[in-house]
Amino acid sequence: MIRASKPLLRLLIPGQYSPFRRLHAGSRRRRYSKNDNDDDDKNDKGTHLHLYKSKGQHLLTNQRILDTIVRKSAIEPTDTVLEIGPGTGNLTVKLLEAASKVFAIEIDSRMVEILDKRALESGLQDRLTVIRKDALKAEFPLLDLVVANIPYNISSPLVAKLVFGPIQFRSATLLLQKEFARRLLAKPGDSEFNRLAVNVTLVADVEHVMDVSKREFVPCPKVDSSVVIIRPKAQVPDVNMEEWLAFTRTCFGKKNKTLGATFKQKKKVAELLNFSDMAASNAEYNDGGDDDESADSDGEEDCSSSSGSSEMGVSPFKEKIMKVLKSGCFDGKRPSKMSNEELLRLLAMFNDAGVYFHDKSNTKCEDINCE
Numbered sequence: 001m002i003r004a005s006k007p008l009l010r011l012l013i014p015g016q017y018s019p020f021r022r023l024h025a026g027s028r029r030r031r032y033s034k035n036d037n038d039d040d041d042k043n044d045k046g047t048h049l050h051l052y053k054s055k056g057q058h059l060l061t062n063q064r065i066l067d068t069i070v071r072k073s074a075i076e077p078t079d080t081v082l083e084i085g086p087g088t089g090n091l092t093v094k095l096l097e098a099a100s101k102v103f104a105i106e107i108d109s110r111m112v113e114i115l116d117k118r119a120l121e122s123g124l125q126d127r128l129t130v131i132r133k134d135a136l137k138a139e140f141p142l143l144d145l146v147v148a149n150i151p152y153n154i155s156s157p158l159v160a161k162l163v164f165g166p167i168q169f170r171s172a173t174l175l176l177q178k179e180f181a182r183r184l185l186a187k188p189g190d191s192e193f194n195r196l197a198v199n200v201t202l203v204a205d206v207e208h209v210m211d212v213s214k215r216e217f218v219p220c221p222k223v224d225s226s227v228v229i230i231r232p233k234a235q236v237p238d239v240n241m242e243e244w245l246a247f248t249r250t251c252f253g254k255k256n257k258t259l260g261a262t263f264k265q266k267k268k269v270a271e272l273l274n275f276s277d278m279a280a281s282n283a284e285y286n287d288g289g290d291d292d293e294s295a296d297s298d299g300e301e302d303c304s305s306s307s308g309s310s311e312m313g314v315s316p317f318k319e320k321i322m323k324v325l326k327s328g329c330f331d332g333k334r335p336s337k338m339s340n341e342e343l344l345r346l347l348a349m350f351n352d353a354g355v356y357f358h359d360k361s362n363t364k365c366e367d368i369n370c371e
C-alpha cells in the first residue's frame with residue numbers, strides 16, 4: 001500500500017503536476033506497506049489514495065505509451081471498447097476520445113468514483129459505462145475491442161475468458177507482465193514454450209507491440225511489462241475445447257519429457273482408462289447401444305464398445321496408448337517442441353482409438369496455464 005502525499009485530484013492527471021514524480025521516488029523507497037490489507041481503507045476518504053498491491057494497482061502515467069496503446073488498437077469512431085481495470089482513468093480518457101462507447105470494469109469503488117469524476121470533467125461521460133465488479137465474474141457486454149492495462153494477478157484467467165468466452169471481438173490490446181507476454185508469444189522449441197501458448201494460439205494470433213519499463217508505472221512494480229495484441233482466429237479447429245485443455249494438461253505436465261514416457265505412467269493410464277470407459281458407455285447409450293465403428297482406429301480391436309473398454313485392464317489400455325503413439329511416431333516427441341497441428345493430430349488419433357481426455361478436477365476454460 002502506498003499513500004500519495006498530495007491531494008487526490010492532483011494525482012489523477014499526469015503532466016499537470018509533479019506528484020507522480022514524488023510518488024515515484026517514494027515508491028522506490030517503499031512500494032507498499034507490509035500491511036497490504038484491502039480492508040484498510042480508513043485513510044482513503046480524505047485527500048489520500050492508497051494503492052493496493054493485491055489489486056495490481058500500478059498506474060501507467062507515460063502519455064506517449066498510452067497514446068501508442070490507443071493508436072495500435074486501431075479503434076474506429078464507431079467502436080465499443082471494453083477496458084478492464086481502468087484505475088484512475090489514464091487510459092480511459094484516451095479511449096473515450098477515440099471510441100463511440102467505453103465499458104470499464106473496475107473492482108475498486110474508489111477508482112470508480114475517480115473515473116466518473118474524470119469522465120465528467122472531460123465532457124465525455126455519456127460514452128462511459130463503469131461496471132463496479134470483478135472482471136472475472138462480470139458478464140462482458142457486446143464489444144468490438146478490448147484495450148486494457150490489466151491487473152497482472154488475473155492475466156491467465158482473463159485471457160482465457162476472452163479467447164474461450166462467448167463474446168466475439170476484433171482484438172484485445174493488453175498490457176501484461178513481460179514474462180507472461182513472452183510465454184504467450186513463445187513458439188515450439190523456445191524455452192518459454194508452454195501450455196499457455198499452445199492453448200491460446202489454438203484460437204487466436206498474438207502480436208508483440210512493445211516492451212514497457214517498470215519505471216513508467218506508479219508505484220514502480222518489480223517487473224517490466226509488454227503490450228501484446230490478441231486477435232481471435234476467423235477459423236478455429238473443430239475440437240472439443242474441454243477435452244483439448246485436459247489433453248494439453250496431460251501432455252505438458254512435464255513438457256520436456258517424451259510422450260512415450262509421460263503416457264507410461266500407471267496413474268495417468270488408469271485415469272485415462274476410467275474416463276475413456278465412461279465416454280464409451282455414454283456414446284453407446286446415446287447411440288441406442290449400437291457399436292460406434294468410427295471409434296476403432298484400425299478395426300483390429302473393438303476399442304469403442306463399452307464391453308470392450310470397460311473390461312480392459314490398465315495394461316491392455318496402456319498398450320493401446322503406446323500403439324497410437326508409435327503409429328504416429330509420437331512416442332519420442334517432446335511437447336515442448338510440438339506444433340498445434342501435431343498435437344491436434346495426436347488427439348484425433350487417440351479419440352479414433354477410443355482414448356478420451358478429461359480433467360478430473362473438472363477443467364474449466366479459465367484453466368489454460370500450466371505452471
Ligand SMILES: C[S@@+](CC[C@H](N)C(=O)[O-])C[C@H]1O[C@@H](n2cnc3c(N)ncnc32)[C@H](O)[C@@H]1O
Nearest residue numbers: 058059060085086087106107108134135149151
Ligand atoms: C494495473 S492497474 C491499471 C490502472 C489503469 N488502467 C492505468 O493504466 O493506469 C489495474 C486496475 O485493475 C483493478 N482491478 C484489480 N483486480 C480487478 C478485477 N478482478 N476486476 C476488475 N478490476 C480489477 C485495480 O483496482 C486497478 O485499478
